[in-house]
Amino acid sequence: MFVKTYASAVHGINAVTITIEADVTNGIKFLMVGLPDNAVKESQQRIESALRIMNLKWPRQKIVINMAPADIRKEGSSYDLPIAIAVLAASGQMNSDKLEKYVLMGELSLDGSLQPVKGVLPIAVNARKEGFEGFILPRQNAREAAVVDKLKVFGAGTIGEVIAFLNDETKIEPTIVDTRKEFFGKVGQFDVDFADVKGQESVKRALEIAAAGSHNIILIGPPGSGKTMLAKRIPTILPPFTLKEALETTKIHSVAGKIDKDTSLMTIRPFRSPHHTISDVALVGGGSYPQPGEISLSHNGVLFLDELPEFKRTVLEVMRQPLEDRKITVSRSRFTVEYPASFMLIASMNPCPCGYYNHPTKDCVCAAGLVQKYLNRISGPLLDRIDIHLEVVPVPFKNLDEKESSERSDKIRERVIRARSIQEERFSDQNGIYSNAQMNPGLISRFVKLDSACRELLKNAMERLGLSARAYDRILKVSRTIADLDGSQDVQSHHLSEAIHYRSLDRESWGG
Secondary structure (H helix, E strand, O other): OEEEEEEEEEEOOEEEEEEEEEEEEOOOOEEEEOOEOHHHHOHHHHHHHHHHHOOOOOOOOEEEEEEEOOOOOEOOOOOHHHHHHHHHHHOOOOOOOOHHHEEEOOEEOOOOEEEOOOOHHHHHHHHHHOOOOEEEEEHHHHHHHOOOOOOEEEEEOEHHHHHHHHOOOOOOOOOOOOHHHHHHHHOOOOOOOHHHOOOOHHHHHHHHHHHHHOOOEEEEOOOOOOHHHHHOOHHHOOOOOOHHHHHHHHHHHHHOOOOOOOOOOOOOOOEEOOOOOOOHHHHHEEOOOOEEOHHHHOOOOEEEEOOHHHOOHHHHHOOHHHHHHOEEEEEOOOOEEEEEOOOEEEEEEOOOOOOOOOOOOOOOOOOOOHHHHHHOOOOHHHHOOOOEEEEOOOOOHHHHOOOOOOOOHHHHHHHHHHHHHHHHHHOOOOOOOOOHHHOOHHHHHHHOOOOHHHHHHHHHHHHHOOOOOOHHHHHHHHHHHHHHHHOOOOOOHHHHHHHHHOEHHHOOOOOO
16 A cells, blocks of 8 residues: 655755655565665664554565655654654555645654654744645644644654544644744843943943944953853843744754753844864854754854854854855755854953953063964954954952942843844845944945044044054944944944944054
């Protein structure tokens, strides 16, 4: 007997429907075709054991399984459930009338229970697009898939429950998630706040500017000056997710298997902080079984690279293209995958190997030229893509001992949101540009108009401070954001002078 079931394969962050055809006839062989990997081929042993425990039989006949389309590689154990159901239906052990209505995914344990799988959100989106009535999957993944409306999502604990449901012997209640209630009920909930940070008002101001214009920023300062503490609080002042951004980000984390069973939709912008021993593949994505890397997991959020010079040179250099294009294309001999990578880069570093160059009270013990050598671990092209360079100095005791709390994150966030709304209106006719940091030279000349006083100020700064040519565009972008925070239509001299202050590493005198 010939039967079809339907599953799905995830390619990048999108899914493709896979038709699983089962033909059970006289004979003794088991054949599986359609470019399955080893994990898919091993499914026979898991399915046989699960069926035996459920008092069902693996047919002792010739079984041919075809997974179409045959030119797409099928990877992982998530095809266990649709293959098992196809074999049972083809051997006459269950009803096959309802199989065309559902997409089935799930890994089988030897006792017949269903284990969670990756990538169910893009699969659910594709199932709705393809016109399927429902999606049957492990119970642990049900809430994640249920954020997709107009698709019935049935979470099952065992293959026995799935068989009984398809045979109309029992009912499985569909999992229902009110996406908007789930999203708006949890948005803006954070465990940290800028009110926890004593002092460092100038750094908080710079971080507010970075958040308002989506500017990349690097913090340079001695150990214990608060660089990491400040960086971890940046998501608390970023504008809240839109529903579209939340769904897009959740898809990426779903593909990577980063969504837990109690989460249906991400409501807080991601903050990723990989260790400096990370490989370039782990950062950008790819591998034998392509997965999103840290830069894609940071999409619509923050990528924090602590101790930047300690990262391998090759790891840092692979970020140059994603920082410009806001996406990463992973090309291998057998596949090409594109992942989104629109993130805000926050980096921190000590100013020298000992950590005390430019320290107000401690002396640097590094040899002559070592400070510049340490800084040279970061290439010019990468620094060119970082808009704000800021020196962080240690907090004096009198600030640490203050009883009065600092400004809360929600107050800062209100100002950031107002500045972002100005930028959204400004770039409403520009496809793919949403913030000042994304402006190209043409847009800079269009939206950053300098009067003669501002031009003279910028000229003097470039000459006297020894600023590099690459600092020019960055200063103009940051000054436009500072003006937006002020609610000013034009960039004025005090906006420009503050932006110039945020280019420490471009000064020829910095680092000796």
